[in-house]
Amino acid sequence: MMDDDEIKDRQLNALVGGAVRGLVESGADDEAIGAFASTYRQKAAKLLGRPQEALDPPDLTDIIKDAVAQALAAAQVKPKKSRKQNEHFTVSIGGQKTSVTIHKDVIAQLAEAKGSKAEVSRFVREVAKDVPDSVENKSEWIEHRIATIMRFKSESAGNGSSARH
Known part of the structure; x- marks a missing residue:
């Protein structure tokens, strides 16, 4: 069973995907499609009631640093x-x-x-x-x-x- 976030993610993907397909079929150039795609997902998410934080990808650098620090601590290795x-x-x-x-x-x-x-x-x-x-x-x-x-x-x-x- 899908939870509410998964349902909203699928709805958001369907909305954005349909909009991009419509642009492509209309003959829009790459620049117009790219500009549209970068802003439309946020607008559609707002309409669906998705918080902005859900759209922002996590900072992978911080996640990796934390994971390495935890692994080193678990192995009792002190970083230089x-x-x-x-x-x-x-x-x-x-x-x-x-x-x-x-x-x-x-x-x-x-x-x-x-x-x-x-x-x-x-x-x-x-x-x-x-x-x-x-x-x-x-x-x-x-x-x-x-x-x-x-x-x-x-x-x-x-x-x-x-x-x-």
Whole structure:
């Protein structure tokens, strides 16, 4: 017996599939079909009462990290200290989920200002929303923007009320 989520998933697939078939049969070009498919599934899911979280795929990187950590803990193996130079973040740029890397020094400075990892992640996701479509290296753009914001905040804090107008 199918549960309610499985039924709604099948209904959603049938709706989207029928709509895409109609586009293809009408002679729509690949770009139009792709653009339609990327937005229509969310609209149809909303009409069916599916929560957005059900449509967002889980972050596989986090799942894999957790599984490896659990396996190492079960085997009582201690992972070596990583000397990684970058921190990874999953962000949404132009409606697409992607992974970006930011140098650990920039993240350390941001963590000092924000106070928690959750706030750092939230800030990185907010900055990522402003990445222009024309930018090729999204990570570099985000890292530069964060560094600029942090530099501006530290310069403003240093000037205090003695700033000239």
